[in-house]
Amino acid sequence: MKKRFLQILKKSSLIFSLILILCLFFSWKIDAQISKTYEKEVAVSPDVKIETNVPTDFWLEISGNMSSDNTYDRYIISGKNGDQRLNINKEYTIHTWDKDVVKQVVTIKGSAESYSDEQELIDALNINFNEHADGRMLIDANMNIDRFILKNGFFKSDQSTIVLENGSKHKVDRLTIESTLYIPKTANLTVVGTRNVTLRLDDIEGHLELIMSYAEVYGKTVQSLNASFNYCYGAYFDRVEQAEINAINSHISINEVTSLEIGKQQISNRCLASALHDIKKYNSFQNSFEIKEVAEFKVFESANDVFHLKSVHKADVIKSAFCQYNIDELKNSFDLIAKNTEVKLYEVSKDFKMINMVNTIGEIFMRFEDESDYKLRLVSTNYVESNLAPKIKEMESKNESEKIYKSGSGEKGEVYLDCDRCKLTIK
Amino acid sequence: MDDFEKYIVENKQKLASDAVDPKVWLEVENEMLRSKNHNYRNYTKMLIAIIISLLIAALSYYFLNPKDEINEETIIAELNLAHYNYPQTVSLKKQKLSEFTLPKDKLDDVQILLQQLEFMDEQYQDYLLYIKENGYQQFIGEQIINFYESKISLLDKIQKEIEKINYYEKKIPSNSEKVVFNI
Numbered sequence: 330m331k332k333r334f335l336q337i338l339k340k341s342s343l344i345f346s347l348i349l350i351l352c353l354f355f356s357w358k359i360d361a362q363i364s365k366t367y368e369k370e371v372a373v374s375p376d377v378k379i380e381t382n383v384p385t386d387f388w389l390e391i392s393g394n395m396s397s398d399n400t401y402d403r404y405i406i407s408g409k410n411g412d413q414r415l416n417i418n419k420e421y422t423i424h425t426w427d428k429d430v431v432k433q434v435v436t437i438k439g440s441a442e443s444y445s446d447e448q449e450l451i452d453a454l455n456i457n458f459n460e461h462a463d464g465r466m467l468i469d470a471n472m473n474i475d476r477f478i479l480k481n482g483f484f485k486s487d488q489s490t491i492v493l494e495n496g497s498k499h500k501v502d503r504l505t506i507e508s509t510l511y512i513p514k515t516a517n518l519t520v521v522g523t524r525n526v527t528l529r530l531d532d533i534e535g536h537l538e539l540i541m542s543y544a545e546v547y548g549k550t551v552q553s554l555n556a557s558f559n560y561c562y563g564a565y566f567d568r569v570e571q572a573e574i575n576a577i578n579s580h581i582s583i584n585e586v587t588s589l590e591i592g593k594q595q596i597s598n599r600c601l602a603s604a605l606h607d608i609k610k611y612n613s614f615q616n617s618f619e620i621k622e623v624a625e626f627k628v629f630e631s632a633n634d635v636f637h638l639k640s641v642h643k644a645d646v647i648k649s650a651f652c653q654y655n656i657d658e659l660k661n662s663f664d665l666i667a668k669n670t671e672v673k674l675y676e677v678s679k680d681f682k683m684i685n686m687v688n689t690i691g692e693i694f695m696r697f698e699d700e701s702d703y704k705l706r707l708v709s710t711n712y713v714e715s716n717l718a719p720k721i722k723e724m725e726s727k728n729e730s731e732k733i734y735k736s737g738s739g740e741k742g743e744v745y746l747d748c749d750r751c752k753l754t755i756k
Numbered sequence: 757m758d759d760f761e762k763y764i765v766e767n768k769q770k771l772a773s774d775a776v777d778p779k780v781w782l783e784v785e786n787e788m789l790r791s792k793n794h795n796y797r798n799y800t801k802m803l804i805a806i807i808i809s810l811l812i813a814a815l816s817y818y819f820l821n822p823k824d825e826i827n828e829e830t831i832i833a834e835l836n837l838a839h840y841n842y843p844q845t846v847s848l849k850k851q852k853l854s855e856f857t858l859p860k861d862k863l864d865d866v867q868i869l870l871q872q873l874e875f876m877d878e879q880y881q882d883y884l885l886y887i888k889e890n891g892y893q894q895f896i897g898e899q900i901i902n903f904y905e906s907k908i909s910l911l912d913k914i915q916k917e918i919e920k921i922n923y924y925e926k927k928i929p930s931n932s933e934k935v936v937f938n939i
Contacts, residue, residue, distance in 0.1 A: 397895060404895070483814050525895050543899060560879075560902065577875075578906055614872055615906065632868050633913065650868050651917060668865055669917055690920055712928045750924035 362440040362503075363447045367472060369456035370432035375515040376535060379431065380461070381468040383421045383522035383544075384508045393481035404525055408479060408487030415477050415489070418507040421470060421522070425514040425531040431458065432511040435472050439504035450491065450499040465519070470508040477504070521599055539564075540597045556581075558616075559600040575612050582619040589623050592630040611650070628652075659684075667691065677701065681742045688748040695744075696756040702737030703744055711749040718756050842904040849911040853939045856918050859925055859932035866921075869914045870939070876907055914939075 385404050395414075398405040406415040433456050441447040454474070459467040476492040491499045512518060517535040520528060523542040530537070532550040539546060539556040546564040548554075554569050558576035566572075566583045573590045574581055575597075583589070592613030611632035620626070621639045628634075628646040638644075640658040649667035656663075658676045662683040665672065671692045677684070679698040686693060697703070705721065707713065709732045717734065726733045746753065858866070880903050883896050918937060 543895070560899070578902075611868060611871075615910070633872060633910070650865065651913065669920070690917075690924060712924065750928070 362438055363451055364436070364438045365451055365454075366434060366436045367454065367456050368432065368434050369458065370430050370511075371458055373429055373431050373466065373513065373516070375429050375513050376517060377429075377431065377513065378463075378465040378517045378519075379468060379512055380465045380519040380521065381423070381510060382470050383520065383524075383526040383528065384417050384470045384506055385419060385524045385526050386522060387471050387474055388476040389415075390476060390478040391480075393479070393485070393487075395479055395481075402527065406477075406479060408489070409481040410487075412487060412503070414479055414487060414501075414503050416503070416505040418505075419525060420527045420529060421508060421510075422529040423510045423512060423518065423520070423531065425512055425516070425533055427514060428511075429513050430511070431466065431468070431513070431516075433458075433468060434509045434511075435470075436507045437472075437504065440502040441500055442502065446500055450501065453493055453497055453499060468510065470510070471506060474506075523600065540599045542600045557597040557600045559596055576616045577613070578615040580617050580619075583621070583623075585622045586620060586624075588625045589620065589627070591618070591626075591628045591634070594629075611648075679741075683742065684744045684746075686746050686748060688751060690750045691748060692752045693746065693748060694754045694756075697736065700737065701742065702740060703735070703742035704739040705734040705736070705744045705755070706746070707732045707734070707753075708747045708749075711747065711751070713746075713748060713751050713753050715753040716755070717753075721755060840901075840904070842908070845908055846904070846911065849908065849915070850939050853911065853915055853918070853937055856915075856922070856937040857934045858918055858921050858937055859930050860935045861930065861932040862921050863935065863937075866914065866917060866937070869910065869917065873907065873910055873914075873939075876903060876910070879903065 389406065391406070394409045396407045396411065398407070402418060402420050404415075404417045404419050405413055408414045435456065437451075437454060439447075439450070441450060454472050456472050457469070461467055473494045474491055475494045478490040478492065479487060480489075481487045489501050489503070491501055491504065493499070513535075514532060515534045517537075518533060519538040519540070521540045522528060522544050523540075525543050526541075527545045528539075528541070528547070530546070530548045530551075533548075534552050536553040536555070537548070537551050539554070539558070541557070541561050541564070542559040544558075544561050544564075546558075546561065546566075548564075548566040548569075550568045551566060551572075552570050554566070554572040554574070556564065556572070556574045556576070558564055558574070558579040558581065560577065561579040561581075564579065564581045566586075568585045569583055569587075569589075571588045572583065572586055573593050575592055575594055577596055592611065595612050612630040613628075613634055614632045615634070617635045617637070619637050620641075623638060623640070624642045626638065626641050626644040628644075628649055630648045631646070631652050632650045633652065634649075635653045636655065638654070638656045640660065641656055641663075642660045644654075644656070644659070644663045644665075646654070646663075646665040646667060649665065649670050651669045652667065653671045653673075654665075655673045656675065658678065659674050659681060660678045661681055663672075663674070663685070664683070665686040665688065667686075667688045669690045670688055672686065672688070673692075673694045674684075675694075675696055677695055677697045679701040681701075681703070684695070704724075707715075709726075709730055718736075721734045721736050724733045724735055724739070880900070883900055883903070886896055
């Protein structure tokens with residue numbers, strides 16, 4: 330009896346050991362993953378024109394159950410049972426350096442059903458810098474990956490496939506992509522990103538063109554900027570020498586800008602999911618702008634935008650409707666043609682030269698620095714609910730259509746207001 | 757030894773050779789097998805019925821599930837946004853706006869804001885199209901939340917601007933005809 334029991338024990342331990350070995354083997358097989366960093370660098374001219382997309386910009390084809398997780402720095406697509414299938418680092422950093430070299434670094438991590446599938450994918454992926462007919466260097470942040478397909482069904486587990494630009498298909502279990510780009514500081518760069526990306530940029534001495542939707546942008550110093558923003562949660566810059574921004578439903582913040590132009594033209598069609606959209610009449614709308622210091626501020630077309638400007642030397646608004654201009658400090662001049670617009674100048678420097686406003690159904694608030702010396706002309710036929718500081722004295726007017734006031738001697742600065750159906754407060 | 761025991765001993769051989777006819781055993785065995793087979797057939801039938809039911813259910817789910825019908829309610833349910841009451845808020849605000857009248861010559865100005873509303877609605881259609889083609893994804897959900905919040909704040913802005921227009925219209929009435937605001 331005892332002998333038989335020992336025999337059974339021996340057999341069981343042998344089977345158990347075999348099972349354990351098999352489990353270890355398969356768990357190793359499941360955890361096994363490819364990891365490869367692809368690098369490519371080419372010498373370029375210092376003023377090379379580069380256009381790049383962003384890592385999240387490749388086509389997804391999903392059929393079946395999936396979930397996505399759009400976190401601070403990751404965009405993850407998971408399959409039927411919550412298993413991660415695609416994991417993209419949303420942070421796309423474009424470094425600039427003093428070398429006349431463009432370098433792309435892409436790290437791919439992932440796993441496939443078999444070792445040979447993994448090797449096949451590794452060998453098929455590559456970095457290509459294509460040249461456009463107009464001389465631009467085109468860089469794909471996802472190398473030669475064209476599409477990611479995820480399929481599953483009621484009786485079918487996840488099947489994820491990567492389709493490359495040449496049409497070849499590769500089955501993968503999961504894939505992680507991280508991409509970084511290095512360009513010459515003096516290069517002219519265009520970034521097109523239309524899907525959930527956080528773009529980080531080093532100093533750029535060349536021209537920077539941004540065509541972004543649903544994105545965040547963190548820029549440092551930019552010499553020349555032309556931006557189209559559509560539903561961008563935040564675009565932040567430290568210093569921009571010259572900027573043209575056309576935006577819809579976005580938030581833009583710049584610490585210091587020498588020349589800023591808003592709504593000069595419509596946002597790029599490449600920002601929009603459908604090129605059929607008619608943006609209608611106004612080039613810039615539903616945005617909020619936070620600008621700390623701007624020397625020359627010019628608005629071409631703007632509707633329903635909110636501007637918070639800390640310090641402005643010269644402001645010129647050509648066409649504006651339903652906007653709000655909140656300016657902490659106006660140094661030199663402000664010229665405005667608007668409708669239904671609110672203007673609040675919290676401090677007008679005593680050295681200002683000219684304020685000229687044509688508006689209807691609006692509110693104007695102006696606080697002038699102590700010892701300000703200016704003449705104020707109001708169109709007398711307008712309906713204005715005014716509240717003027719006692720130091721502002723009415724003068725005799727030779728022109729019946731105007732009421733004239735002065736603060737101080739009334740000789741240095743000039744204020745002209747043609748605002749019908751307005752509330753006017755001057756302090 | 758009593759009489760019965762005597763009888764057994766005397767007829768021992770006779771009694772031992774009086775075995776049961778194998779045919780009887782065979783009959784019993786067949787009867788048992790028939791009963792077993794009958795059960796087996798019943799189980800098989802039940803199994804087939806279950807499989808067929810499951811197949812019918814799966815096929816019905818696949819074909820009857822309204823995949824193409826992506827509407828506001830589906831999205832709201834998918835996003836678990838019901839507690840925000842976004843569609844209801846939008847509808848209430850629109851209803852409120854449609855009660856306003858304003859001078860006809862000011863309609864064009866307010867039209868600027870209505871065009872923004874139209875543009876937003878076009879973008880919303882893009883979200884629906886994306887969901888239809890690629891399935892629901894969270895980032896689209898976030899964009900839809902952003903859409904609703906922006907739309908509600910735009911509707912508030914429109915109301916505020918109409919109120920402002922009407923405030924001045926009361927102070928100094930214009931000759932312009934008053935029309936109902938259509939939204």
